[in-house]
Amino acid sequence: MSGGAAAWLKKPWFGPLLALICVYALFSALTPDTFLRSLNLVTMLRQTVVVSVAAIGMALIIIHGGIDLSVGSTVALTTVVVAKCLQSGAGPATAVLAALALGALAGLVNGALVVGLRITPFIATLGTMSALRGIAKGLADEQKIDAPARGLDEWMAVVPGERLVPYGVWLALAAAVIFALLLGYTKLGRHAVAVGSNELTARLCGVPVTRVRLLIYALGGLLAGLGGVLEFSTLTVGDPTDSVGLELEAIAAVVIGGGSLSGGQGSVAGTLIGALLLTVIKAGCTHLGMQNWIQEILTGAIIVIAMTLDRLRQAARD
Amino acid sequence: MRLELRNLKKAFGAAQALSDVSLSASPGAVHAVLGENGAGKSTLMKILSGAERADAGELRLDGAPFRPSSPEAARLAGVSIVYQEPLFCADLTVRENIVLGSEPTRGGFVDRRRSAEIAERALSQLGQVSSFGLETPLRGLSPADRQLVSIARALSNADCKVLILDEPTSALTGADTQRLFAIVRRLAASGVTVLYISHFLEEVEQIASEYTVLRDGRSVAAGRVAGTTRAELVSLMAGRTVTELFPRSARTRGEVALELRELSGRRLPKRASLQLHRGEVLGIAGLVGSGRTELLRAIFGLDPRASGQVLVDGVSVAAAPVALGRRKVGLLSEDRKSEGLAESLSIAENITLSGTGSLGPYGLALPSNSRARAVRWIEKLGIRCRGPEQRARALSGGNQQKVALSRLLEQDVDVLLLDEPTRGIDVGSRADIYRLIDELAGRGKAVLLVSSYLPELVGICDRIAVMVRGSLGPARAASELSEQQLLLEATG
Numbered sequence: 001m002s003g004g005a006a007a008w009l010k011k012p013w014f015g016p017l018l019a020l021i022c023v024y025a026l027f028s029a030l031t032p033d034t035f036l037r038s039l040n041l042v043t044m045l046r047q048t049v050v051v052s053v054a055a056i057g058m059a060l061i062i063i064h065g066g067i068d069l070s071v072g073s074t075v076a077l078t079t080v081v082v083a084k085c086l087q088s089g090a091g092p093a094t095a096v097l098a099a100l101a102l103g104a105l106a107g108l109v110n111g112a113l114v115v116g117l118r119i120t121p122f123i124a125t126l127g128t129m130s131a132l133r134g135i136a137k138g139l140a141d142e143q144k145i146d147a148p149a150r151g152l153d154e155w156m157a158v159v160p161g162e163r164l165v166p167y168g169v170w171l172a173l174a175a176a177v178i179f180a181l182l183l184g185y186t187k188l189g190r191h192a193v194a195v196g197s198n199e200l201t202a203r204l205c206g207v208p209v210t211r212v213r214l215l216i217y218a219l220g221g222l223l224a225g226l227g228g229v230l231e232f233s234t235l236t237v238g239d240p241t242d243s244v245g246l247e248l249e250a251i252a253a254v255v256i257g258g259g260s261l262s263g264g265q266g267s268v269a270g271t272l273i274g275a276l277l278l279t280v281i282k283a284g285c286t287h288l289g290m291q292n293w294i295q296e297i298l299t300g301a302i303i304v305i306a307m308t309l310d311r312l313r314q315a316a317r318d
Numbered sequence: 319m320r321l322e323l324r325n326l327k328k329a330f331g332a333a334q335a336l337s338d339v340s341l342s343a344s345p346g347a348v349h350a351v352l353g354e355n356g357a358g359k360s361t362l363m364k365i366l367s368g369a370e371r372a373d374a375g376e377l378r379l380d381g382a383p384f385r386p387s388s389p390e391a392a393r394l395a396g397v398s399i400v401y402q403e404p405l406f407c408a409d410l411t412v413r414e415n416i417v418l419g420s421e422p423t424r425g426g427f428v429d430r431r432r433s434a435e436i437a438e439r440a441l442s443q444l445g446q447v448s449s450f451g452l453e454t455p456l457r458g459l460s461p462a463d464r465q466l467v468s469i470a471r472a473l474s475n476a477d478c479k480v481l482i483l484d485e486p487t488s489a490l491t492g493a494d495t496q497r498l499f500a501i502v503r504r505l506a507a508s509g510v511t512v513l514y515i516s517h518f519l520e521e522v523e524q525i526a527s528e529y530t531v532l533r534d535g536r537s538v539a540a541g542r543v544a545g546t547t548r549a550e551l552v553s554l555m556a557g558r559t560v561t562e563l564f565p566r567s568a569r570t571r572g573e574v575a576l577e578l579r580e581l582s583g584r585r586l587p588k589r590a591s592l593q594l595h596r597g598e599v600l601g602i603a604g605l606v607g608s609g610r611t612e613l614l615r616a617i618f619g620l621d622p623r624a625s626g627q628v629l630v631d632g633v634s635v636a637a638a639p640v641a642l643g644r645r646k647v648g649l650l651s652e653d654r655k656s657e658g659l660a661e662s663l664s665i666a667e668n669i670t671l672s673g674t675g676s677l678g679p680y681g682l683a684l685p686s687n688s689r690a691r692a693v694r695w696i697e698k699l700g701i702r703c704r705g706p707e708q709r710a711r712a713l714s715g716g717n718q719q720k721v722a723l724s725r726l727l728e729q730d731v732d733v734l735l736l737d738e739p740t741r742g743i744d745v746g747s748r749a750d751i752y753r754l755i756d757e758l759a760g761r762g763k764a765v766l767l768v769s770s771y772l773p774e775l776v777g778i779c780d781r782i783a784v785m786v787r788g789s790l791g792p793a794r795a796a797s798e799l800s801e802q803q804l805l806l807e808a809t810g
Contacts (some may be wrong), residue, residue: 185427190410194418197407203407204369205471206390206419264409 002229012258013187013270025254055249059221063194066121072246073132078228102242107221111214136240145238155233180268196263326375353532367399368392373759380730396479398472408457440470462494474781564777572596575764581626590790604785650733652738666692695724715780716747
């Protein structure tokens, strides 16, 4: 079994997992009576759901050599759309489908800008980040939209004694499994890695690069849409000013989990670990009674340390 | 005939890369395609492998017309290429790289078992048990093994009829080269036609049965390798007439300005020693990939030195461009677009970019001063432009090169390291640059000139040294050297 253990050690998400365990153990030791309570665990999971789902999409996009800054705006826009749909009397299924479709469409637009107009992904999605935020605000009349939740709030609800882990967590996990399989075992997934690794080679080998790019951006948008639905379930309002900066958290989760901004590397598992790590640090600091600004400095430091370790690991490997 | 090409033509813009190329290769032959740098070999290979399309002419594969629209189409038709720099996705495994673009699938997922079989079969055609596993990522493999994977990929389509190997040994050691030859012989014996592109005539003699020589975009000779001497091949490759005039004023050789003592880079060069005098133009001949550019980069500290010393005026200098700039050494890059110039800046900004002279009081860089300096060089070198404010991007190649040279002149360097200073520029600018180099040498500057254009080396250099696979030979008087002699040495 030593070969199996060595293979584990080589996994790119092994380091982040170790970090997650250490940080978790540290906070558990520092505040044993509050941090270890099951309710706290559930709270942390709930807090991670939206960013995890968005980060899975970001992982796909980063691995194929792109980036998507419009994720936060897409999430905000979809909360508004869900609220609008429910407000106008549509059923929850319609609202969810509309949100997912809109997310995928937003992703497709990003992909089209990158592929069709050859705008670099950073700039293209910087543009859509602003535009989608504007659309969300316009649609919502610059206000929060209260809407009857019609059962959607149940998705993220914790019912003590009956249902401790909300459905949304399972949904996020299911999305993770599906997209990990897609990335690792389907043609589209492997082509995405090939494009991110070396686009020129991929093209010469007959990989349909344009289609791969469009589909990956669309899937990223779809996941952002799902994130928006879950965000609505949490907030039970449509909020056009919500999730500002979510894209940066998602990017951080991907790179902490072993993703490389130059493409070709990263994993869904690592991304989830990265997202959890960020949440655990935030929650732990709160439990320690640290102020917000200290949390932010710590989060920044963790990202830089994670990157440095990754650099060293890569240098050792090459 | 397995492969027949007749009267192929291909132009890129105004440049005629191929003007008339014909070639025929029989099944199971190892057919060498020979030619100097720029003879049109790469263009020909791009057309065969589907990366470019010919403007005119006929291609036939096993008698049927063959006009591949894409690399994949060429591959499916049975023509595969392995590039000089093997192409691969470092993050994918050996198996994935071999089947990339034509993965077998089952139920929506990539069929690992079948793709492993395909990869296994392709690797076994190379006749050896590979030292690496199918699931190893490519980044973990040595260059030689990566090349094996590239060849396996080329063979992985069911019916590989023609395999093109473009300078396959340039990244290989001697032992790996012999291993590759065994593979090539094995493939040829199984009926695959191998087009073997190489500068190294000794390799061609070892491995090829027939040859075609390209020169200036034309196929000028073809025949069997047995019974043709190396000297004959060389004169077929070189045989051109020198039409340009190379000025040569009286030069006085002065003190040693630049000395290299056993300078080695990480890979290239290998223990290069050299003495460059003031008032001298010293040429470095050699093939592309022999390490000439790496030599200049190692001297200038752009690439790390593995060992050895660089002395300027007898003083050892650290391997950093800033340190060499301070000792008045300047480098002109062969890569004008990405290194030689800041294309989006103006002519004036480019010329004063090195920033050695003062451009104003209190360390300010006043645009009026840099414009004035630029105007001087524009007039002196006859740079054709709208004025010093014009962006470097908008200039022709020759004028861009003059701007790049002006930067070194403005810096008033004593030692000029020039890498392919006349590549891709028009004859008029070329003559201007020869005159300039001659004048600089006459004024006591030292010039180290790397060039692939042999008439130029023989024409304007005082001494020439030949570089072969990273090793620099002794510098000898140019008057005693001919183009044929240089080519022979560079290819041996």
